[in-house]
Amino acid sequence: MEYRRKVKFSTKVSLVVCPVDDYTASPKSGGNIHVFLREHPGRPVRKADGYFVFTGLPVGTYHVVVQSDIYLNETAIVKLEEIDPAEPIVYISLKPNSAYPFPAGTTLLRAALRDSGGNPAPGANVRATVMSASCAGAKVAQGGVKKGLHEINLTNVAGKIAVGDIFLIKEQEEVCSEYCVITGVSKGTHSYQVAGPLRYEHKRGVLLLPVVETRADQRGEVVAYFRGAKEKIFDVKVEFSCENKIKIKELKMTEGEVNYLGIIQI
Known part of the structure; x- marks a missing residue:
């Protein structure tokens, strides 16, 4: 199942993280999921459709960390200068754990x-x-x-x-x-x-x-x-x-x- 889709964001958006359930191959919109950046203290805005939106980030390299009680924790390295500013989405696949x-x-x-x-x-x-x-x-x-x-x-x-x-x-x-x-x-x-x-x-x-x-x-x-x-x-x-x-x-x-x-x- 292909989960990528076109989404429009405002010019203030720096990075959008979309966790994807590896079992269903669909964006995960609910559940106990936490997304944060190691290099930045600001918390993302969580949208109802499963997106986590970061705004006002300086250009640079960030470690995106995704944690959950039913998925294995994941870390992805993102360079803001290498992603499309018109659609700055990063998809992170979450593998279910034993729970x-x-x-x-x-x-x-x-x-x-x-x-x-x-x-x-x-x-x-x-x-x-x-x-x-x-x-x-x-x-x-x-x-x-x-x-x-x-x-x-x-x-x-x-x-x-x-x-x-x-x-x-x-x-x-x-x-x-x-x-x-x-x-x-x-x-x-x-x-x-x-x-x-x-x-x-x-x-x-x-x-x-x-x-x-x-x-x-x-x-x-x-x-x-x-x-x-x-x-x-x-x-x-x-x-x-x-x-x-x-x-x-x-x-x-x-x-x-x-x-x-x-x-x-x-």
Whole structure:
């Protein structure tokens, strides 16, 4: 789901922060969300549609901090001189934490992560890749894609691909597979921009498998959520990483159910 939209602001507005719920892919208009700048004491004006508006800021670099009781805390670096003064909006994606009220029937993966000493591992990273070919989010289109490009043409797109979506470009030879993050969508075409140059060449028909990335909260608890599973049962490869150590688990997920892995020591 694409959440970007045109909004008009007065000339006094310096910066507008729009928190976006990563699960629903929609701006978050309610809830206990706090937005502030490390370099400036002024509080933003909170609008009913989810925007936080800062006015009268000197030109410079700011750390935008977003805190909430149901989302992981996020920090974004913003340079005012690099944003459009006519539409100075910064979108910050908020990943649900373990306290998030997911609706009934959501497909979830939960775990409690511990470091090598058995202590909670806040900030430990989790990457869950859907490995079932039947659950692919898209395929590389005719003509393939060349190494070094920041753009990829896709076909057989399942649903809608949005900015921030992550995929594994799955080659038969694992060494030639790679992850990509969607950074832009070309309207009216099947072309998508990706973060960083692609490291490998990919031919027509290569699958793009959905990926979920998140991290553990302050208690070491983590929740990964899967949207729109195309199969009742599907395979998932989960990578837990902390302190330069990685633990991998391969499991079968059932759509609409919660899979609790218990304590995972990395």
